[in-house]
Amino acid sequence: MPGQDLRVGIIGVGVMGGDHADRLARRIGGARLVAVADPDEARARALAARHDGVRAVADPLALVADEEVDAVIVASPGFVHEEQVLACIAHSKPTLCEKPLTMDSASSLRVVEAERDAGRPLVQVGFMRRFDPQYAELRQLLASGRLGRTLLLHNTHRNKSVPNADFRSEMIVRDSLVHEVDVARFMFGEEIVAIQVLSPAPTSHALDGVVDPQVAVFTMAGGGLVTNEVFVNCQVGYEVRCEAVAERGSAIAGRPQTGLYATSVGESAGAPGSWGGAVDPDYTVRFGLAYDREVQAWVDAARRGEVVGATSWDGFAATAVCTAGMQSLATGERVAVDLADREVVLGVGARAAQPIP
Structure with a gap:
């Protein structure tokens, strides 16, 4: 989507989600926050009210499906990550998922396989270091x-x-x-x-x-x-x-x-x-710059239809x-460590972990 801002929704408005909201509003180019969702609806509404043009959505899966949301940051607790990230993949939404990818290796592998079957890279895991x-x-x-x-x-x-x-x-x-x-x-x-x-x-x-x-x-x-x-x-x-x-x-x-x-x-x-x-x-202080660089790189890559940083495989490997x-x-x-065969899961020649460009 060259020439357009990436319209971002955030799931989870705790410390990390709130920090990302401020980051998108103040320090990230090429993107704008348009919606937030959290089980604590009052907290979501309060966060949305701090930023112009941001809506509070009651259901995180409704935020994922929203046609006015181009990409999603998942900052919710890890036990709901699988459902939410799988929904993002099903709707072809570029996703930045905070660690851990999921709570166990079996569910993380399901995310990897879903992304593979979708036919395009969509998921970046938030290993900001x-x-x-x-x-x-x-x-x-x-x-x-x-x-x-x-x-x-x-x-x-x-x-x-x-x-x-x-x-x-x-x-x-x-x-x-x-x-x-x-x-x-x-x-x-x-x-x-x-x-x-x-x-x-x-x-x-x-x-x-x-x-x-x-x-x-x-x-x-x-x-x-x-x-x-x-x-x-x-x-x-x-x-x-x-x-x-x-x-x-x-x-x-x-x-x-x-x-x-x-x-x-x-x-x-x-x-x-x-x-x-x-x-x-x-x-948030020690790695503030790292988070800024991570989110900016994610936004830029999402607009190009790419993924940079840690992939879903990296998230699976860490969970394993x-x-x-x-x-x-x-x-x-x-x-x-019980780790699936990368080439069997992703195909021969699957890209290994790479340094940040």
Whole structure:
């Protein structure tokens, strides 16, 4: 649709959906928000009222079918993603689906197959770290071969806290660690074949019975290893970084300064954690630019009839790893990832994960 704005609808108006609404209204070119939908109709109406020309739609599937909506951002809870993304595919609507693609590998594979049967790429999964300048630069450095073969990755993922009382141990794997899964696949350019989730002594700030922090170890198809710390109640702030270790050097994405890096809790109640400067309070600050770049790239690609960034296959592969990860969380054992054959599902010569252009 060259020459026209992409008319976008958003399903889900929580923190992420609201953030995307503001992004489309203020910072994205070639698109305009036209409709929002959420089970909390009052919240949807309130969001719509903040933006000119935006309608609140009661039924998310009605928003998908609306002829005045060209493309859809799915920012609803993961347990409704399958139904909503399948509806987008059935109506040939380009879709940006926030992670996880779905809640388990079987339903994610159904989405991949539906998109394949539709005959055109439609689904991008919201792994925004691929669009973060440092992460993209690190991927390009590793892909260039300048450092030799990549041997190890070390991922750190810390949140100050999670206010949701339902955020259990399994959600740390499925909703938080899933980002590290995509980072590992993106940096190595290959699949994860096994995962082991280890359970250190939990922080006193975690809810009873919740394993936090968690340490996960991925084994890559080429033999590389990835260590991952996910700590969702660290009390300091939002820290996300990735260190790659290769044969002839190493590099870190996400480190805000050089020299010794140490964090501490703020001196007074409500004060941000610090390292000598403020630690980002949450993901909307740390990855604000990445989200902007992701949505702009999605809009531009949708207008061309293409998909960039993480595909539905990437979403399926990440979900398959997390499905195995939840088994490992329960047993402490290393679990092989049950991944469908890409060429069988998508056809011979199916495109592998690619770096951001």
